[in-house]
Amino acid sequence: MFEALEAGDPRQVGRYRIVARLGAGGMGRVYLGRTPGGRAVAVKVVRSELAEDEEFRRRFAREVAAARRVNGAFTAGVVDADPAGSPAWLATVYVPGLSLGEAVAAHGPWPLEPVLALAAGLAEGLEVIHAAGVVHRDLKPSNVLLAADGPRVIDFGISLASEASVLTRTGVMPGTPGFMSPEQLTARPVGPACDVFALGAVLTFTATGAGPFGAGSVHAVNFRTVYEEPDLAALPAALRAVVARCLTKDPAERPSPAELLDQLAESAGGSRAVPVVLTEADWMPEAVARTVQLRTTTPSPESRPVLAGASDPQPQRDTPVPPRQIPAEQDHADAQPRKTSPETTPVVGPRAYAHSPRRVPEPSTAAATGPTGVSRRRALLGLAGAVTAGGLGVAGWYFVKGDGRKPRWTSANGGSNYGTPLVFGGAVYVSGREAFLYALDAATGRQRWKFSTVEDAEAPSSLAMSGGLVYACGGKRLYAVDMATGEQRWSFPTSEKVYSPAATDGLVYVSSDAYLYAVNAADGKQRWKFRTDATAFRAAPTVADGVVYVGRISDGMLCALDAGTGEQRWKSDVGIVSWAQPVVADGVVYCTTSSERLFAVDAASGKPKWDFASGRGGPVAVSGGVVYVSGGKLLYALDAATGSKRWVFPVGGALSAPAVADGVVYVATASDDKYLYAVAAASGEQRWRFPTHDAASTPVVANGLVYVSTFGRLYAVPV
Structure with a gap:
């Protein structure tokens, strides 16, 4: 906590x-x-x-x-x-509660009655704030904490006394896009009505899981806020009229908090009073109430400080449990943590999503049982004000680079050439600068062994493992190395440069400049090869349910091959498949193309289901019925069934492949701002960011840590 x-x-x-x-x-x-x-x-x-x-x-x-x-x-x-x-x-x-933003991310949109109760509590809070001559100016989901006896409006860090003049800093706009009023965005006089506008946006987010002015870039959201009408179609009828008045462009036409309380009472069918008695946690959805109760009853440290590395007993720090998506129609009371099996395939880059929609932690770091929700530690960060809402941008007054998050450890031995780590069995395997391959202790970063090739091949960009061997491509050879000792078992030579292996069911599949090879994992003998003419193709093949999916440059086809024989089952004319690895989930193949589109293709027939203009054919991850795709400097979340956009998260540089674990999307930037980001999968809300100081690899999540490599360094960052 x-x-x-x-x-x-x-x-x-x-x-x-x-x-x-x-x-x-x-x-x-x-x-x-x-x-x-x-x-x-x-x-x-x-x-x-x-x-x-x-x-x-x-x-x-x-x-x-x-x-x-x-x-x-x-x-x-x-x-x-x-x-x-x-x-x-x-x-x-001190409020040991859960923020509203985290509650919606973890348990989904709220039903009408809890939203009305929340609205009444927030309206009364604004009534008190305004009576003191204060305008909050940054009311948003992360600035609302949930407690058993009602919500709390927090963080007056950018509040303004209404009679005082505004002090500004160059480049700083107090407020959060998507929740700022039109008058804030157009530099007009700001008064209490701006908080009422923000309240309308907060209620929309709570009831629908999205803001009233959509997602996208900060500029796009701000433009819609000033010039377009809010999208309130998904709101319940009893709430729609209340929110519409709050979101009126003219501040003079918005209700005061007192008037809002009257209208809320009418919507709830009663007198001017809170719709439910805010003395017990049952004013919230049941799953949220359980999580709040857990936060409230967890003991806090006593007067003696908790010191890093202390040898004497300390309060237990539990593994964070980030949010996961729960369908809106699902009974929140039935939402329970998914049980995981300790027998898992290794976690390595985007390939982990070809077989399972979510990552599974190793047994020693499995989340504690109890109500599913966000990290208990993050539940206490409402006062920090560092989280943005709806993935709409960075909150005002956010000057610091990163949020002070420190790595558990770093290693200067590994992490070159954007090498994506492989984590398995308490070890991290990664390409290096001075050696071809390193094995590091996953908990401490200490080196276990290193492996160098005779040919002095350049470091591999991705790895695979199966049967106690780790597979890596270097130059024109595929190497099989013992995961325990670092000794070479065999190597498979080709006449072309090879890239990005995949391994399963006793075979290793590897792409080259001309062929896709299938090699016996036990002895390195060729089983079959398939011509791809992939002079520009670098992605690893994807193997799922006995089928290999790979792109072919010569005719711009996505091909499905029998994993055992290499015989072609179908080909789909989606265009030239990009360097990003295809992903298979729930009978659908997702791949991006050089024409900067993402295609969803039926895995059995090869027929396209939908496509999306992703802007740069970037990597894909699929989890919980949502497709996450990196497109240039934007991370998109799309409905897996329809391809419709759920949210967009903008960053300052080209993105790596996304990795999804327990309701959080992790993505790194390879240029410009150079950060590792943690983003709420359900809402697109930034959780935190960590400076990598260099172009970074695809993140890998295991053991309660995010592993990401850069040129010359490997970081292990707490989730």
Whole structure:
């Protein structure tokens, strides 16, 4: 639930003893603190570079003074602060709850009655905030915490006292795209009505899982917010009229929070009162209530700090359980964690999705039983304000690069040439700079062995394994190396350069500049070969249910071959298949083409089902009925059945193949911004990002870690 304190973390802030980390945001880091009497508080410590900015200090002092005036049942108020301190800090009421954004991502959209209850609580919270002369200006799902006795509006970090002038910073726009009002986006005067507009967007997100102005680039969402009408067709009729008034372009026509409470009562069919009594967790959907109860009852660290690497007993830190998609029509009460088998195939790049729609952790890191939901640690990060909603962009005041997330370990031995790691049996196998192949301990990063070829071949870009052997391509040879010892078992020579192997059922399949070869895994003898004329083809073949799927350059066909004999079953004219590996899931083959389109093809017949203009034929992953495809600088989530767009997540560089694990999509950028991103699979909301400082490989998730390699370095980053 809590992160251990590290060397640079304070142990005392003001009168509060710091005992654990809660999270990080654009302004700084948030800690769990204890008063001398033992009361828990959330202490936000401002980053030193911001605190040294005199303009920021003036604004921060003003914001603290304004936030101190807010004290209501549905807010988490400021209890103490020192804007002039070194460092500057503020302490707020500690709410051990789940953020609204995480709740929707984990359990799906809410039914009407819980949405009405939420709306009433938030409206009353805004009523108190506005009565204190404060405008929040950044109401969004991640700034709403859910507790048994109602929601809490949190994080006044960019709130403004309504009578004060606006202080601005170059390039900083307070607010979050998709939840900002038109007047915020057009630099018109901003007042309490902007919070009512944001409330309408929050309610739409809660009831439908999407914002009222769609997804896409920040500019596109902002344009629709200012000039187009919201899409409210999916809202229940009883809620649609309420939300429509909130989202009116003219702030003068929006209801006040008091008027909104009256209208909500009419929609609920009662008098002006909260639709359900907010004293028990049953005001929320049952699955959400169970998760909130779990967060609330989990013990927090006592007054002694939790220290990284301490040898004495510490509170148990459980493995995060990120959200997974649950169909809207499914009874949330029936949502339980899926049981996993310890006997799994290895996790390696996008190939892991050819046989299973989700990744399975190794037995030692299986998630604890209990209500399915997001990481307990992430449930406490509402005060951090670093998560964006709906994948619509980075929240305002997000100055820091990354969010302070630190790798469990790094290794300078592995990680060259974009080599995608392979993780299995407590070891990480990866290509290297000084040796052809390395085996590292998955928990510590310590080297187990290294393997070099006689021919001094360049490092492989991807690996495969089967039967205790790891397979790698170097130059014009396919190598089989013992996974335990690093000794070569055999090598298979070809007359062309070979790339990207796949292995299953006693055969290894490898693409070359001219052929697809099938090689016996036991002795390296050729079983068959199929001509692909793949002078530009680099993707590994995909093997599923006794069929090999591979592209052929000569006639631009996607081919399905019998895995045992190499005989062609069908070919589909989708165009020249790109370098990205095809993916097979639920009887459908997904592949991208050089014409920058993604095709969904029936695996039995080869007939196209739908296609999508992905913009750059990038890699694909499939999980839970959703297709995730990297297209240039955009990560798309598409409905697997129809190809319709669910959300779009923009980044600052070309994307690697996505990896999906337990409701989170991990993707790395190979240029420009150079980050590893964690994105909520259901909503497209950014969870965190980690700077890789160089072009990165496809991420691989196992053991509660994300493994990603760059030129000369391999990172193991906590999920």
